[in-house]
Amino acid sequence: MNDTQWRRFEVFVQEKPGTPYLDVGSVHAPDAEMALLNARDVFARRPAAISMWVVPTTAIYSKTAQELNDLYFEQLQLDAQAEDAEPYYVFCKAKSAGTQTLLGTVEAISPAQAMQQAVAAFSGEKAPFAWWVFPVRYVTPNDPQDADSLYAPAHEKSFRMSTDFHTYTAMRSLKK
Amino acid sequence: MYGTTTGEIDETQEEQERLLAFEARIARGEKIEPGDWMPAEYRRQLIRMISQHAHSEIVGQLPEGAWITRAPSLRRKMILLAKVQDEAGHGQYLYHAAETLGVRREEMLEALLAGKAKYSNVFNYPTLTWADVGVIGYLVDFAAILNQTMLARCSYGPYARAMVRICAEENFHKKQGQDIVIRLAQGTPCQRAMVQDAINRWWQPTLMMFGPPDHDSPNTPILKRWGIKTKTNDELRQVFLDTIVPELHALGLTIPDPDLRYDEGSGHWLIGPIHWDEFWRVVRGEGPCNKERMAARIQAHEDGRWVRQALAAYAQKQTAA
Numbered sequence: 001m002n003d004t005q006w007r008r009f010e011v012f013v014q015e016k017p018g019t020p021y022l023d024v025g026s027v028h029a030p031d032a033e034m035a036l037l038n039a040r041d042v043f044a045r046r047p048a049a050i051s052m053w054v055v056p057t058t059a060i061y062s063k064t065a066q067e068l069n070d071l072y073f074e075q076l077q078l079d080a081q082a083e084d085a086e087p088y089y090v091f092c093k094a095k096s097a098g099t100q101t102l103l104g105t106v107e108a109i110s111p112a113q114a115m116q117q118a119v120a121a122f123s124g125e126k127a128p129f130a131w132w133v134f135p136v137r138y139v140t141p142n143d144p145q146d147a148d149s150l151y152a153p154a155h156e157k158s159f160r161m162s163t164d165f166h167t168y169t170a171m172r173s174l175k176k
Numbered sequence: 177m178y179g180t181t182t183g184e185i186d187e188t189q190e191e192q193e194r195l196l197a198f199e200a201r202i203a204r205g206e207k208i209e210p211g212d213w214m215p216a217e218y219r220r221q222l223i224r225m226i227s228q229h230a231h232s233e234i235v236g237q238l239p240e241g242a243w244i245t246r247a248p249s250l251r252r253k254m255i256l257l258a259k260v261q262d263e264a265g266h267g268q269y270l271y272h273a274a275e276t277l278g279v280r281r282e283e284m285l286e287a288l289l290a291g292k293a294k295y296s297n298v299f300n301y302p303t304l305t306w307a308d309v310g311v312i313g314y315l316v317d318f319a320a321i322l323n324q325t326m327l328a329r330c331s332y333g334p335y336a337r338a339m340v341r342i343c344a345e346e347n348f349h350k351k352q353g354q355d356i357v358i359r360l361a362q363g364t365p366c367q368r369a370m371v372q373d374a375i376n377r378w379w380q381p382t383l384m385m386f387g388p389p390d391h392d393s394p395n396t397p398i399l400k401r402w403g404i405k406t407k408t409n410d411e412l413r414q415v416f417l418d419t420i421v422p423e424l425h426a427l428g429l430t431i432p433d434p435d436l437r438y439d440e441g442s443g444h445w446l447i448g449p450i451h452w453d454e455f456w457r458v459v460r461g462e463g464p465c466n467k468e469r470m471a472a473r474i475q476a477h478e479d480g481r482w483v484r485q486a487l488a489a490y491a492q493k494q495t496a497a
Binding site for chain 1: 205206207209210211212213251254255258261262265268269272273275280281282333336337338341344345347348350351352354355358422423426427487488490491492494495
């Protein structure tokens with residue numbers, strides 16, 4: 001039975017033009033292309049996306065506020081391996097009940113260094129609850145040309161929406 | 177330099193401080209995220225609950241899926257297809273939430289297919305008529321929404337976020353079911369009899385969905401203490417009754433319980449005994465459809481094997497190229 005454990009890909013969705021990408025969950029897939037198709041079926045059955053990214057879960061370097069508190073600065077440095085600097089996306093969960101949200105990018109030679117720079121550059125008045133960083137090159141976005149075929153059909157399927165059923169009105173008139 | 181005894185005491189003290197800090201975070205209403213420290217028992221309880229919940233969504237496709245080909249109109253067919261597809265999606269959200277706790281999806285799937293995993297008892301009952309599709313949406317999904325709305329506020333971030341997505345979609349499930357029940361209840365005598373029969377059969381299994389009574393629910397106290405549950409089984413069951421009983425009465429339908437009565441003092445609807453002996457029988461695998469459900473699940477897994485193999489082969493070819 002052991003042919004179901006494909007790689008995990010984290011899925012990020014942009015809901016409207018100009019809004020930041022949000023983490024929505026993950027899918028399993030043998031490759032990024034299939035991960036995007038699975039992500040569309042799992043996370044965009046209703047009008048909820050104009051663009052999607054998938055990122056291998058293993059590429060994401062994650063630290064909660066608690067983990068950062070527990071670490072000494074030097075410990076974070078330890079796993080830094082010198083490579084050429086490259087851009088990293090920075091996500092954080094700013095509210096306790098929130099989700100990972102794109103803040104911007106930093107240039108770094110390692111995930112740990114990217115994390116340090118992210119914390120230095122993007123910490124606001126209130127420290128976020130958790131941070132994610134990953135190299136930009138690990139992102140597979142859907143082809144913008146496919147966006148219509150991926151996301152437009154959901155808009156025509158109003159029968160998937162609870163607002164399409166007027167049961168409250170029906171029950172109110174019955175109870176009178 | 178340090179004796180073993182001192183080390184052990186330090187460790188226990190540190191553990192104790194960790195636990196106090198963890199419980200203080202929960203008391204502040206903070207969500208626990210993967211990577212944060214958590215007691216082993218918190219992790220164990222969550223894996224148990226989330227995987228059972230995921231299995232229930234997956235097996236839950238079967239009773240209603242049986243009516244897709246027999247839906248009375250194209251519109252009803254599209255609605256039912258969308259609903260069953262949602263259940264598959266919910267199963268995926270939940271397997272992935274469980275994975276953030278360190279368990280693998282494969283382990284969970286294997287446990288389900290090997291018959292070792294539990295899923296909601298309610299899916300081990302047959303769907304005999306079209307009215308069953310309405311009653312499942314209306315009663316079973318409403319019961320699920322009450323439980324899931326509570327869990328959407330739970331202390332574990334990934335579970336809470338999965339629940340928020342699920343609740344929004346379950347609302348569609350409930351309303352499409354309620355819509356069917358309203359139509360049938362206002363229909364011909366034959367349609368009314370059909371929907372009444374469905375309620376008679378689904379009433380007890382739906383009440384059992386909230387789980388055993390509080391005095392017989394050993395996990396509840398720790399789940400409440402750690403903010404996983406905020407209401408007990410009996411509390412949620414009462415919310416269900418106080419909403420659903422007046423609605424069914426307004427529809428001119430009856431509830432198969434001679435002891436049902438409204439208690440003026442408390443403002444609650446009170447019911448007669450729930451058939452817990454039947455509940456435990458179904459849990460043990462002796463329900464009307466346990467074997468059929470598992471057989472269908474295993475068949476679906478086997479039937480999908482060539483698709484999985486093809487996808488894996490394609491991915492491998494792409495990497496090699």
